[in-house]
Amino acid sequence: MEKSIKKITEKLYNWIRSNNGIQQSDNVIKVLALLKLITLIDRNRNEDEIKFIQNFIRNNNPIDYRSESLFNCILANSLILDFGSIGQIEAPLEYSSILYEIKDANPNSVNGVLLNCVFEDDNDKNEISSLNFKIPMFELDIIKMINDVLTQIEMKSKFGTCEVEYNPVFNSKIEGMAIHAMRLYDLELVMRSLRALNYLECKESLAIQTGLDFILHQQCTDGSFGDFETAFSEVKNEANGEITILQIKLETAIQVLWTLYELTKDKNNLISRIFNSHKHFNQIKT
Structure with a gap:
């Protein structure tokens, strides 16, 4: 599996480098976030790859964080802290400080939970949260129901950073959600469902094993993920069609x-690794 993931990240990296459209300003945050994930999964970056990352940061500095999701912004910000020059990390450090200041502003929102997960201390992760699933008996909008359940899991487990107590009878329901998302080819919903199962520590879940195989088979020959060209064949005739597909693929x-x-990283939770492993993090917290 480790070799397979290494090949996946290599193909993704080559896709980023070879596609000029990816490097347009509208996609900067997504590209930086993706590069951050690549460097987390495969830390063995050669000099040429490091130079590409540094040049990309330099050519797109300063970064506008306003139009992207908080998660992507945090990843992008962390990459700049990792690879940016002294002058380039000043703004990211300020952005991190702002996030730290507002992390308790809305603790019951998804973004509030995300910020607290990123900035919390390791000794705060021993708490056990109780999760009482609220799954309606009759729900016409199945996708909305699945999203609501996944949000409950993400928030109660703090994106997998704390243990959750719940009735394991619901495992099969969540597995069913993952399989349903695969059938719909809703890749984002598939990923969220698989991560939710992982947050509940369903390590031996058949849905997780099936989902991993499903993910590995979604990589295209160019290194990107998802066969969206067919679904967007009509949109591609419009001026922004190619951009739409590119943004979705990113x-x-x-x-x-x-x-x-x-x-695949056992106890290595991504959310808790974003800033906690970085030398500048303690400066932000103090």
Whole structure:
């Protein structure tokens, strides 16, 4: 599996480097986030790859964080802290400080939980959270129901950074959600479902094993993930069609690497690794 993931990251990296459209300004945060995940999964970067990352940061500095998801912004920010020059990390450090200051502003929101997970101390991770699933008996919008359940798991488990007590009878329901998402070819929902099972420590789940195989078979020959060209064949005739597909592929790749990292790295939870492993993190917290 480790060799397979290494090949996946190599192909993704080559896709980023060879596609000029990926390196346009509208995609900067996503590209930086994806590069951060690649460096987390495969830390053996050669000099040429490091130079590419540094040049990409330099050519797109300063970064506009306003139009992207918080998760992608945190990843992108962390990459700049890792590879940016002294002058380039000043703004990311300030951004990190702002996030740290507002982390308790809305603790019951998904972003609030995410920020607390990123910035919490290791000794705060021994708590056990109780999860009482709220799954409606009759729900016409199945996708909404699945998203609501996954959000419950993400928030209660703090994205896998704390243990959750729950009735294991629900494992089969969550596995069913993952399989349903695969049938719909909703890749983002597949990834969230697999991570949710992992947060509940269903390591031996058949859905996780099936899901891993499913993920590995979604990589295209160019290194990207997902066969969206067919679904967007009509959109591609419009001016922004190619950009739309590219943005979806970048986001899908981020979700894939996030999921692979957590499913194959045993106890290495991605959220808790983003800043805690970085030398600048203690400066932010103090």
